Amino acid sequence: xxxxxxxxxxxxxxxxxxxxxxxxxxxxxxxxxxxxxxxxxxxxxxxxxxxxxxxxxxxxxxxxxxxxxxxxxxxxxxxxxxxxxxxxxxxxxxxxxxxxxxxxxxxxxxxxxxxxxxxxxxxxxxxxxxxxxxxxxxxxxxxxxxxxxxxxxxxxxxxxxxxxxxxxxxxxxxxxxxx
Ligand SMILES: Cc1cc2nc3c(=O)[nH]c(=O)nc-3n(C[C@H](O)[C@H](O)[C@H](O)COP(=O)(O)O)c2cc1C
Numbered sequence: 001x002x003x004x005x006x007x008x009x010x011x012x013x014x015x016x017x018x019x020x021x022x023x024x025x026x027x028x029x030x031x032x033x034x035x036x037x038x039x040x041x042x043x044x045x046x047x048x049x050x051x052x053x054x055x056x057x058x059x060x061x062x063x064x065x066x067x068x069x070x071x072x073x074x075x076x077x078x079x080x081x082x083x084x085x086x087x088x089x090x091x092x093x094x095x096x097x098x099x100x101x102x103x104x105x106x107x108x109x110x111x112x113x114x115x116x117x118x119x120x121x122x123x124x125x126x127x128x129x130x131x132x133x134x135x136x137x138x139x140x141x142x143x144x145x146x147x148x149x150x151x152x153x154x155x156x157x158x159x160x161x162x163x164x165x166x167x168x169x170x171x172x173x174x175x176x177x178x179x
Pocket of ligand 1: 076078
């Protein structure tokens with residue numbers, strides 16, 4: 001299973017990006033992972049730009065998503081929601097449908113104790129609008145995320161077990177989609 005991971009933060013020292021990089025480095029069975037880091041290059045969505053020749057950055061995002069069997073999104077919380085840059089990227093996928101019935105892990109990570117739960121709820125609503133498949137085991141908030149990381153790796157056994165269950169659920173969803 002080929003998973004494309006997206007961190008919803010543009011910040012250089014982002015905890016979401018650090019977490020996503022650590023997840024991508026985990027050796028999960030039958031899983032290869034890549035990172036999409038082009039959120040900051042996407043133009044602001046307008047239906048007027050969404051025609052048969054979309055901006056090249058948008059075409060690149062859509063093509064990476066088409067190649068992926070499953071997607072992992074990890075969002076921070078800004079003002080009780082996901083960052084506009086992540087929502088903007090998802091708006092670009094409404095008409096083209098790359099996430100339609102695609103298995104998606106929806107996570108939120110935060111240095112705070114609440115874990116970005118409100119941003120996660122909004123992300124899940126938007127993914128429902130796109131008809132993505134979000135397995136329950138593959139959607140959770142990650143509070144105190146810096147404590148789950150040990151330099152560039154995930155140093156928390158419970159978190160590794162949760163991620164293992166999330167990837168197993170993604171793989172099952174990929175299998176049943178192709179059946
Ligand atoms: C403009 C702004 C708004 C924020 N709003 C919230 C919020 O509503 N709830 C929350 O839990 N944290 C909020 N935070 C804290 C961020 O979640 C925190 O800075 C987090 O580390 C950002 O993710 P990142 O480390 O991946 O960049 C906000 C931060 C900024 C800069």
